[in-house]
Each structure stands twice: as structure tokens, then as C-alpha cells.
Amino acid sequence: MTTFHRIFRWICKWKCISRQTEAELIDGPGLPLEAGLSVFSGQHEIYFREYRPVHAATYTSLMHLAKGRQSDRMTSPNLQNHVALVTGGSRGIGAAVVRSLAGAGAAVVINYRERTDAAQSLVAGIEKQGGRAIAIGADVAQNDAVVDMFNRAAQAFGPVDILVNNAGIAITRNIDDLTEADFDRTIEVNLKSVFLCMQAALPAMRRKRWGRIVNISSGAARGAGSIGPHYNASKAGIEGLTRGYAARLVKEGITVNAVAPSLIETDMMKEQQALVARIPLGRFGTSDEVAQAVMSLIGNAYMTGQTIALSGGMAFN
Numbered sequence: 001m002t003t004f005h006r007i008f009r010w011i012c013k014w015k016c017i018s019r020q021t022e023a024e025l026i027d028g029p030g031l032p033l034e035a036g037l038s039v040f041s042g043q044h045e046i047y048f049r050e051y052r053p054v055h056a057a058t059y060t061s062l063m064h065l066a067k068g069r070q071s072d073r074m075t076s077p078n079l080q081n082h083v084a085l086v087t088g089g090s091r092g093i094g095a096a097v098v099r100s101l102a103g104a105g106a107a108v109v110i111n112y113r114e115r116t117d118a119a120q121s122l123v124a125g126i127e128k129q130g131g132r133a134i135a136i137g138a139d140v141a142q143n144d145a146v147v148d149m150f151n152r153a154a155q156a157f158g159p160v161d162i163l164v165n166n167a168g169i170a171i172t173r174n175i176d177d178l179t180e181a182d183f184d185r186t187i188e189v190n191l192k193s194v195f196l197c198m199q200a201a202l203p204a205m206r207r208k209r210w211g212r213i214v215n216i217s218s219g220a221a222r223g224a225g226s227i228g229p230h231y232n233a234s235k236a237g238i239e240g241l242t243r244g245y246a247a248r249l250v251k252e253g254i255t256v257n258a259v260a261p262s263l264i265e266t267d268m269m270k271e272q273q274a275l276v277a278r279i280p281l282g283r284f285g286t287s288d289e290v291a292q293a294v295m296s297l298i299g300n301a302y303m304t305g306q307t308i309a310l311s312g313g314m315a316f317n
């Protein structure tokens with residue numbers, strides 16, 4: 001028996017994995033250590049289903065975790081002394097980003113539009129773990145509401161230096177049914193909000209000469225998507241804003257990037273389950289996988305003006 005096999009067996013025993021599951025996992029093509037780490041992280045279901053080794057980031061994170069350095073995960077920079085604001089942070093992708101930021105030590109402002117209960121229960125969960133968070137309801141399409149939100153955030157925790165523009169709506173329409181009101185509301189919520197929040201956040205970031213902005217775009221910025229042309233336009237606009245701001249802020253210690261997920265399992269995709277057939281990887285992405293990409297951008301001082309796509313193999317840049 002190799003050292004890898006011994007470690008694998010020890011992890012399976014510790015995690016109460018049955019001998020049959022252990023045997024099936026070890027028959028996969030990955031290294032026994034990777035199979036063991038997937039058990040360690042609770043990701044063995046995914047490993048098991050796909051028979052693929054856990055990817056390098058998870059592997060490294062787990063090695064750090066195993067050494068008790070939870071705050072030093074490769075994809076989670078240490079964000080103690082930072083203040084983050086996540087628009088649309090109460091549910092779905094935004095909530096996963098909020099949890100990752102709080103887990104990395106940031107004080108987090110959770111913006112939402114109307115579901116106060118969801119936002120407050122996220123705050124309670126973070127505080128229970130020893131983190132700091134507040135929830136602020138504000139329509140990010142309205143400039144007054146945005147300015148007021150940033151003022152309240154600064155009063156609570158100090159100036160925001162990490163901004164994740166995630167709030168968005170998806171009004172599914174065929175060309176014949178698409179109205180001017182649908183178009184205007186989509187552009188206001190998905191695109192104009194990104195402009196308003198960046199303008200509100202930038203003065204403090206520029207004073208500090210440090211800032212991280214991550215905008216949540218979509219595969220629909222470059223592909224046809226399933227929502228409609230108004231949604232395509234709003235997301236393509238986000239990527240234009242991202243490049244435009246990034247280029248002008250590059251010398252001020254502020255990075256601006258975008259993450260473009262395709263089909264992610266959230267409330268937004270509830271009615272779109274049939275779309276899974278289009279994904280080469282055979283499943284929707286998870287909000288945590290998007291959060292992982294966001295965290296890696298926040299931890300990277302050299303990457304700016306870029307869009308990272310998460311498409312399960314549907315699109316390649």
C-alpha cells in the first residue's frame with residue numbers, strides 16, 4: 001500500500017465513508033490523495049460523479065485547511081480591515097460572494113431590493129460565525145438610493161474598498177413581446193446601477209489608492225443567451241464599463257474586472273431547467289463557483305480590465 005493509499009484510507013475512516021464508497025472512489029483515475037481530499041472537503045459527490053481529480057485551487061485550499069490556515073486559502077485573500085459591498089447580495093450568486101468575503105474577514109454590506117428577511121438571515125448567519133455584516137435595502141437603479149447606501153455603509157464600517165456589482169434582473173422576452181419598459185428597466189438595473197455604484201465608491205478608493213471592483217456580467221454579453229436582446233445589451237455594456245474604468249484607474253491601485261457566468265443554479269434559473277442539456281459539463285454551475293472566481297480577482301493586484309467566463313464548457317474566449 002502506497003503512502004497516498006494510506007492517507008486516503010485514513011481520511012475515509014475519519015469522515016465515516018463506507019468501505020464500498022471508498023473502494024469506488026479509489027478506482028477513479030485521479031490520485032488517491034485527490035480522492036481523499038474530495039472526501040475531506042465534502043466534494044466527493046462531485047468527484048464521484050465526474051471521476052475527475054479535484055482542481056488545483058481546491059487542492060491547495062485543502063492543504064492550507066489541513067494545516068489549520070483557514071484564512072489563508074488561495075482563492076480567499078485575507079480581507080481583515082476591508083469593507084465590501086455586494087449589490088443584490090441577499091440571494092443566489094450575491095449571497096455566495098457575501099459569505100466568501102465575510103469568511104475572508106471583510107466587513108460586508110449586503111444590498112438587496114425587497115426581500116429583507118433573506119438579507120437579515122444572511123447577516124445573522126455571518127454574525128454567528130463571528131463576522132461583521134449589515135443589510136441595506138436600496139434600488140441600485142436610483143442614484144439617490146445608491147449615494148445614501150454608500151453613506152450608511154461608511155457610517156457602519158468605514159469607506160467601501162471592495163465593490164461587487166451583482167444585482168440584476170432577467171425579464172425573459174421574445175423580440176415580438178419586448179417592450180420599451182422591459183428594455184429600460186433591464187438597462188437601469190443591470191447596467192446603469194454598475195455605473196452609479198462605481199461612481200459612488202470611487203472617491204474613497206482613490207483616496208486610499210486601493211480598490212477592487214468586480215462586475216457580474218453574463219455569457220449573454222457575448223453569446224445569444226436565453227433571456228433576450230435587452231439582457232444581452234445590458235451585460236455587454238457592463239463589460240465595456242469594466243474596460244473603460246479599468247484603463248483609467250490602473251495607476252491608482254484600483255482594479256476593475258468582470259465575471260461572466262453562464263447557467264448558474266439560482267432562483268433566476270428556476271424556470272430554465274431544460275437548458276442543462278446545452279452544457280457540456282452536464283450540470284448548472286454553482287453560486288460558490290462564481291464566488292470563487294470573484295475572490296480570486298479580489299486577491300489579484302495585477303489583473304485588471306478582464307472578464308472571466310464560467311460556462312461549463314459552453315463558450316471559449
Ligand SMILES: NC(=O)c1ccc[n+]([C@@H]2O[C@H](COP(=O)([O-])OP(=O)(O)OC[C@H]3O[C@@H](n4cnc5c(N)ncnc54)[C@H](OP(=O)(O)O)[C@@H]3O)[C@@H](O)[C@H]2O)c1
Nearest residue numbers: 088090092093113114115139140167168218263264266268
Ligand atoms: N443565475 C444565472 O444563471 C446567471 C447567469 C449569468 C449572469 N447572472 C447574473 O448574476 C447576477 C446574480 O444573479 P442571481 O441568479 O444570483 O440572481 P437572483 O437569485 O435573482 O438574485 C438577484 C439579487 O439581486 C437583487 N436585486 C434585483 N434587483 C435589484 C435592484 N434594483 N436593486 C437592488 N438589488 C436588486 C435581489 O434582491 P431581492 O432579493 O430583494 O429581490 C437579489 O438579491 C445577476 O446580475 C445576473 O444577471 C446570473
